[in-house]
Amino acid sequence: MKFAIALFSAAHAPSSRRALLFAQAALAGGHEIVRLFFYQDGVYNASASVVTPQDEQDLPKQWRAFVAEHQLDGVVCIAAALRRGVLNEEEAKRYQREAVAVSAPWELSGLGQLHDAVQDADRLICFGGA
Amino acid sequence: MAKSLLVISRQAPWSGPSAREALDIVLAGGAFDLPIGLLFLDDGVLQLAARQDAKALQQKDLSANLQALPMFGVEDLFVCADSAAERGLDPSALALEEAQVLAADEITALIDRYDQVITL
Numbered sequence: 566m567k568f569a570i571a572l573f574s575a576a577h578a579p580s581s582r583r584a585l586l587f588a589q590a591a592l593a594g595g596h597e598i599v600r601l602f603f604y605q606d607g608v609y610n611a612s613a614s615v616v617t618p619q620d621e622q623d624l625p626k627q628w629r630a631f632v633a634e635h636q637l638d639g640v641v642c643i644a645a646a647l648r649r650g651v652l653n654e655e656e657a658k659r660y661q662r663e664a665v666a667v668s669a670p671w672e673l674s675g676l677g678q679l680h681d682a683v684q685d686a687d688r689l690i691c692f693g694g695a
Numbered sequence: 696m697a698k699s700l701l702v703i704s705r706q707a708p709w710s711g712p713s714a715r716e717a718l719d720i721v722l723a724g725g726a727f728d729l730p731i732g733l734l735f736l737d738d739g740v741l742q743l744a745a746r747q748d749a750k751a752l753q754q755k756d757l758s759a760n761l762q763a764l765p766m767f768g769v770e771d772l773f774v775c776a777d778s779a780a781e782r783g784l785d786p787s788a789l790a791l792e793e794a795q796v797l798a799a800d801e802i803t804a805l806i807d808r809y810d811q812v813i814t815l
Binding site for chain 1: 697698712719723727801812813
């Protein structure tokens with residue numbers, strides 16, 4: 566089955582961990598993930614600026630490794646990311662901000678990528694919504 | 696045929712960016728000409744309360760975005776009757792006249808009709 570996964574909660578939320586576990590299980594079960602789309606506070610999961618206490622799981626780091634290892638299409642909503650200060654190098658330059666929090670394998674892009682994934686996937690699975 | 700998407704908006708308009716961001720998904724879907732619906736549920740119905748004063752909260756009004764929905768080709772707009780009643784809102788005096796007011800069993804059928812659902 567082709568899954569699209571949307572994540573709406575911050576990196577410290579239990580639902581963000583569940584999303585990663587689901588994504589890992591989907592691939593392990595032979596399914597395909599057409600795209601990960603991080604929206605709302607979900608954009609924090611792509612931030613390299615998150616510092617996790619040593620005895621806790623570093624979810625942004627785990628997401629990054631997971632996406633890179635499986636060469637997944639990991640999209641962070643650009644509008645949601647700008648609002649929350651989670652910028653890549655290009656956007657930091659554009660808005661003259663010093664902090665760069667996102668880099669490859671993540672890509673900043675628009676909501677069209679969510680709709681595109683919805684069309685492409687058999688199932689859209691959402692985590693961390695209301 | 697394009698897959699249909701129902702966005703269920705459950706947050707009050709002034710409790711953070713959630714309501715606006717849910718609406719942005721719908722407007723983007725409309726811009727791409729996709730079959731998309733929007734249901735206001737629970738505190739989400741408060742987005743449709745008439746005569747809100749966003750300026751008092753130093754915020755931007757959501758109503759312009761709501762009024763843009765039909766312009767973006769989004770005509771499948773729904774309001775939960777129970778949610779409105781629980782919050783003292785008169786379903787006939789909501790800020791979005793185009794929205795259909797649905798009873799609980801109609802909402803069950805509505806969600807069933809859509810291929811995908813996002814709840815925010």
